[in-house]
Amino acid sequence: MVLGLLVWPQALGAERLLFLAQAVALRGALLLALGMAALGCAVLMLSTRRWRPVLIAIAVALVLAAVLDAAVIGARGVDTADIGPAAPGEIRIVSWNTEHAAPGAEAIADFVLEQGADIVVLPETERPATAAIASRIEATGRPVYSDTIELDFPGSTPTSLLVIGDLVAAGYRHASATGSTPGQPSGLWKPTDPAAPI
Numbered sequence: 001m002v003l004g005l006l007v008w009p010q011a012l013g014a015e016r017l018l019f020l021a022q023a024v025a026l027r028g029a030l031l032l033a034l035g036m037a038a039l040g041c042a043v044l045m046l047s048t049r050r051w052r053p054v055l056i057a058i059a060v061a062l063v064l065a066a067v068l069d070a071a072v073i074g075a076r077g078v079d080t081a082d083i084g085p086a087a088p089g090e091i092r093i094v095s096w097n098t099e100h101a102a103p104g105a106e107a108i109a110d111f112v113l114e115q116g117a118d119i120v121v122l123p124e125t126e127r128p129a130t131a132a133i134a135s136r137i138e139a140t141g142r143p144v145y146s147d148t149i150e151l152d153f154p155g156s157t158p159t160s161l162l163v164i165g166d167l168v169a170a171g172y173r174h175a176s177a178t179g180s181t182p183g184q185p186s187g188l189w190k191p192t193d194p195a196a197p198i
Contacts, residue, residue: 003065006030007072018183031069038062086116091167091197095121100157101129109136112162120162123184130160143168149185159185170196 009015009024023030041059045052086092094117098108101122112120112133122130127148134146145163150156163172171192178188191197 003034003061007065007068016181016186018181021181021184027069027073031066031073034062034066034069038066086118091118092116093119093121095123097123098125098129101125101133105129105132106136109133112164113137113140113142117162118164118167120164122160122162124157125160126158127160130162134162137162137164145172147172147174147189149174149180149187151180151183151185153183156183156185159187161187161189163189167191167196169193172196 005012005014005020006023007030009017009020014020015024038059041055041062045055045059048055092115094112094115096108096111101108103111108122108125108129109132122133125133125148127150130146130148134144137144142165145168146160148158148160150158161172161174163170172189173192175188175190180186
């Protein structure tokens, strides 16, 4: 069950739990850890007869979890090719944990502009840094709506959102009634224009 939670937490509605949500994001590292643990069980099987049936069961479970994790990675894609410009009607979304805007507002804004992003999610980015990023983008003539969610929770870091360009006219606003993940803020922004994408 623990391995199932790590590989596919949505099956039990646990994908938003603190620490589990962060662990699942590291699927490549999880795949490596599962493989190493299965290999460790195989080595132990060679050295003991008494625990061999238990170790075989554990190794099989680890291998199955690794195969499922690899399938998720494969299904979600590992392509690193240039995605090119957005096609008409497409929305380009960028998510970047800037670790408290460590690269600086100018570098973040330049990256966002280079990617042609319409929506930018910035975990661990405080309101002043988000405002500076938005100002830098607005200086290029593109309208920007920015918002930051902060929780009154020890150790919590804010999550910020930028809506850029034509989507600003849709009037996106934070739907606070949807709640947030515990400890680290997340949110849902909905447009006031019902025809706009959610």
